[in-house]
Amino acid sequence: MPIGGVGLWQIFLIFLRLGLTSFGGPVAHIGYFREEFVARRKWLSDARYADLVALCQFVPGPASSQVGMGIGMALGGLRGSLVAWLGFTMPSAIVLAALGMAFVGFDLGTVEGIIRGLKLVAVGVVLHALLGMARSLCPDVPRAILAVLAAAIMIASEAVMAQFGVILGGMLAGFLLLRDKVGADADPGPVRRSAKGAVAALCAFFVLLVLLPILAKLDPTGLFAVIDGFYRSGALVFGGGHVVLPLLQNAVVTPGWVDAETFLAGYGATQAVPGPIFTFAAYLGAALHTGSGGTGLWVSAITSLVTLIAIFLPAWLLVVGLLPFWDRVRHIPSMRAGLMGVNAAVVGLLAAVLYDPIWTGANLDIFDIGCVVLVFAILQWRIVPVWAVVGAGAVVGYLTGLL
Template sequence: MSHTPRPSGRVREVFSAFLLLGLTSFGGPIAHLGYFRTEFVERRRWLSEQAYADLVALCQFLPGPASSQVGLALGLVRAGPWGAAAAWTAFTLPSAVVLVLFALGSSVLDGPVSQGIIHGLKVTAVAIIAHAVWGMARSLCPDPGRAGIALAAVFTVVLVSGPLGQVAAIVIGAMAGIVLCRAYVAVDVHDLPLPVSARVGHLVGLTFVALLFGLPLLAWISPTAILAVMNAFYRAGALVFGGGHVVLPLLEAEVVQSGWVSADEFLTGYGAAQAVPGPLFTFASYLGAVMVPLSGSLFGAALALVMIFLPGMLLLVAVLPHWSRFRRWGSAQALMRGANAAVVGILGAALYQPVWTSAILGLNEFALALAGFLLLSVWKLPAWAVVVILASSGILITM
């Protein structure tokens, strides 16, 4: 157990930890959850496996970028509101900066060496997710009932593709948990140290609703470029489940069909977003930097970035105080056991598709992924060290 730093020290601790992850967390939201678990549950022990799985299950239900919402909640638990802001800023900033530079003409992603590193980082995501699935399965699926729920979740996300399948898997797992998991010995549930009262949660929830319905009205009454951009990106972030990839059709409708961004620019930016660490929602920073209404300014990039993340963050803060109380109810413990087992199944399904299928192209990639898994699980190397080793190895296997 690490020492307990001062409050200001905790904010710096959160910022430095998430900045490192923001620089190295390739692989999309599922991979990010694996990185978070390795760093904050296994190594730093900021919260328990059970509490972490509860946060993941909650964020899978909410609209917005699930991994960024989990990261914000982790910062909130560790260092309060400033910790939440530090976690979001540090995790989001690296990829946003790279994409803005790309929008302004940077060629940092060109060349065979860069492509080899990117390929190695995709293989790294396989090792990270496999390690997370293995660790969570041992603690959250220790009996036949919960193992069966995890297996049912795999079949659910296979049969019902997209975010609807993920939500359905968690709902089915929760309902199955009420039936199958009541007989197990109850675990002690400790409230997460969330510095958010129910009153604040209510106010934040009202703010979310007010912006969702108020921004379109303001943009209609006063049709300025700033209000139009705020409305478009806030609505895109508020009305999507499942994270970054699902938001792309909404963004295309908002910025391409309106003539703000050309189709070629949109697709070019999307390709660049696949090759950077951090959340895919930072694609908004690229769009903000190239779109017409704000003349391709850095201000446009920052505004688009904040507005697309804002609704998911508001919803999370609004729900968290009630979520903590919900976990203490007797029947809720059984429900959450089932939901947590379903999360393991969802992660297991994602390990194969799209992570494994897009990264493991042959025996070389398989051997590299296996080496990364052993480095994490047997030699207990930190995730950032495994990222460096496997990314460097990616250059060799692509030559």
């Protein structure tokens, strides 16, 4: 397992391809990552990957992007985390920034069939990842029961903190019920990383959280107010994905920087591009200073880059700050038992999201179900690469939409 031995260009190109083809939202992204790094290349074990997913579910920020940063850090250190983020984020960020600079809405009706085809592919990808993780992480009755209970609680509950409670409950159940199974889980030794760098990253996270509002009040240009709004949105959201929308709306619509119509148009466009939903910040940043002429475009481009970095910076600081300590404590036998429970709970979380909103929101008919089964079979037997499945899904969706 080439932990720390993968070239930066290789990491970048893999994540760039994922950034171009990973439709379906955060849970689907986690499925794409598992297919690429666990199932196909075997650079990470299912246990190590699930540990990373669990950490990113515990902390605020865009969970799937943080998982990608963590994978990059595991494979290529600090620079690996940066190139992983750049590759995964760049494609959708460029498209959305261009739309923001053009200051035009995006008519989803023109690509409705393509989006539906891509959603069906995402259902198949999540189903494939779920069953693969279930086989590896829930191999016995106690962990299977934990996964089922976690899924049931998430489906039944509408509380914002239900996800955090389920993961914490899984850890407590693991401490109590799974201590005798620790020896059966083979996992590589901890990756030693600098604790000084981790502490510096955590300190920077909290310092910026306190300092930026002060600078925003002192700065007459409004630049630090913009940075603070996006940084705070990225730092205080749990669950990532669509959960960040109310925070962003409060950050840019309430003060009058972007009108509600422009905000909603950008959100619609975000649904039509691959990659993380947080790249919506690139659209909003460009829309803040849209103007005609070369100077206006340059200002929009720079603002778009600033807001994009601001919303992702807290996520990166948390990954860099917490992953070294996580690598140390997760190998302690009692912690391993707790993490077995957490991993089972993560399987339950994926199952719950697969049911609602992915399954319930897709309104699947017999043809759609057949497409999902076909995607699952292709992934299960590795008939063609994932990117080819995504492309085929878009084409089939478009042709079906025409009919």
